[in-house]
Amino acid sequence: MRAIHRLSKILQPITIISKGSNNPHKDVTSKSQRLMLELGVIQQAHTGSFHFLPLGLRALDKLVKIVDEEMASIGGQKIMFPTLVKADLWTTSGRADAMGSELMTLKDRHNHKYILCPTHEETASHLLQSLAPISYKRFPLLIYQITSKYRDEMKPRFGLIRGREFVMKDLYSFDVDKLSAMETYEKVAGSYDRVFKRIGINFVKVLGTSGTMGGDLSHEYHYRAAIGDDKIFVCHNCDFSANVDLMKTEKCPKCDEGKNVSIQSSIEVGHTFLLGDKYSKPLNAKYLSHNAKPQLLQMGSYGLGLSRILAASVEVLSLEQEMRWPDSLAPFNVVVVPPKAGSREEATVGPLAERLYASLEREVPELKQNVLLDDRTNLTVGRRFLDARRVGYRFVIVLNKLSSEDPPQFEMNDLARNSQMVLQENQIIKYIKENINT
Structure with a gap:
């Protein structure tokens, strides 16, 4: 029997705001968070964490489908890492100290320290290290997952745009040399371009900062939005754009234009990194070369904030009192x-x-x-x-x-x-x- 989607059967707790009534969301500072709460798309569980209600999960599932299709098109293999990771891996890579209080940590009954991971570069490298050295013939290797991640935000805000728990697609590439790693980087970046084009909202791809992630090359994907925490430099005379943290001058470094440029507020929704051996070296992730000698792998890391993309899409498109979606993600x-x-x-x-x-x-x-x-x-x-x-x-x-x-x-x-x-x-x-x- 053909199933009919009936609104009367959908869990959608709409907040009715009548004249003179108290609006429980009146202090919310972003329209995407306010509308998604008022219209029963998400529900706050606690500070920085949200329930995805049926309409919100339908939208997220549509985004996941787009991402899965594009990852499959470049040979990405979907896996799932443990969310709970021994802190020793992060100590070995040096990131435990670098990220500090942003990491959510806990100890088990045996006093072993664990991290609720915000990202899995160490885990991916450890996986490769734990296998017998894989032949050079098996590379490039692209593995990715879509899971919840965790970050101890000091001031969670804007709903799904900056929370303590979020849904992310993270892909890790492994190559045998720098040239092939760069080719893989360009291939994955091209798949990201297609993901954002399929979503259907204008985006800006900029030269990015590497931050605590490290590496030799980085690009960021942004949606322009007034509430955005990020600032991007855009030259309207050529196609150059970059995170303002990279800029030491008010002129475009590509065409030397100084007037037809602007600084824009934006929301970062994706990030790519060419990492080299930053993680493979300390974690001893190697492959077996053509002369049967173990060699260090070259690595790339690529993230898409899926829950953030949903909220940012609503933020960019919506009216003050009416939510709007791109057709590709609408419930x-x-x-x-x-x-x-x-x-x-x-x-x-x-x-x-x-x-x-x-x-x-x-x-x-x-x-x-x-x-x-x-x-x-x-x-x-x-x-x-x-x-x-x-x-x-x-x-x-x-x-x-x-x-x-x-x-x-x-x-x-x-x-x-x-x-x-x-x-x-x-x-x-x-x-x-x-x-x-x-």
């Missing part, structure tokens, strides 16, 4: 709103809403499992339409008195274009096919 792309129970329209249109639902899923490939029926027919059409606008479903289709005509007509709302049309079923299908993801 649902279409919501169908049937008439109110007991109304004259309900009596005349019958099961038309469910038939339209089925037709949309059948005729538009992108809408498979992406249509929602707002069956809360005890509420007015106006109230349900307002909820759909606030949650940010791209296409809102309302059944009204015109839907009882032959052939039926529907009120079609495209929130991305702020337009409303009256269309027949075949016209709706054609319109969505032409406009989704644009």
Whole structure:
């Protein structure tokens, strides 16, 4: 039996804010956090940590699917490292002291110290070291995971944008020499470009800082946003851009332009590092060369903050009181709103809403499992339409008195274009096919 996504069955605790009532989220300083909380996409568990409710998890799953497809296209193999890692590995690499209080640590009953990892360079290197030296013929090797990470933020803020627990995709590459490591770096960076293009929000790729991660080369991916903690230097005369921490001059180092440049606030959503042997050397991660001698591996590290990308997308696109999503990540792309129970329209249109639902899923490939029926027919059409606008479903289709005509007509709302049309079923299908993801 075909499953229908019914809004009445979805756990979505919407905060109703009436005139004179107290808004529990009034002090939230980013619109993405406030809207995601008010509209039941996430729920705060404790400071810096959040529950992903059904709509939030649907959006995250869509992002994971995009990332998995692009990682597979470059030969990435998906694995899962333990989150709890012995602190000895980080002491060996030198990062335990470098990161200091940002690391979340604990001790077991035997007084052994562990780290709740924010990233897994040491773990990946230790894995390679623990295996018998692998032949040079097996490289490059690209392994990645998508898991929760932890960082003891002093001041967690902006919801999923800067929390103590976050979902990250981290990939680690191993190569036999610097030249092949650079080729792998460019290949992975190209896959990141495709990920962000598929998401559909304008991004900026800049020369980045290596920080405590170390290495010889680094690039960052940013979304421009007023609340962003990062500052990026952008030259509008050429294609150069960089984290401002790298800049010692107000002029572009590439074209020497000094006037047509700007400093912009942004949110970092991805980072790539060419690490060399920074981790493979202290952790003794080697391969077996063509002359049967063990040699140090060259390494790269590549991160995408998936939970941060979700929140940053909402931050960039949303209105103050209405959430907006890129089509690629929206929990649902279409919501169908049937008439109110007991109304004259309900009596005349019958099961038309469910038939339209089925037709949309059948005729538009992108809408498979992406249509929602707002069956809360005890509420007015106006109230349900307002909820759909606030949650940010791209296409809102309302059944009204015109839907009882032959052939039926529907009120079609495209929130991305702020337009409303009256269309027949075949016209709706054609319109969505032409406009989704644009």
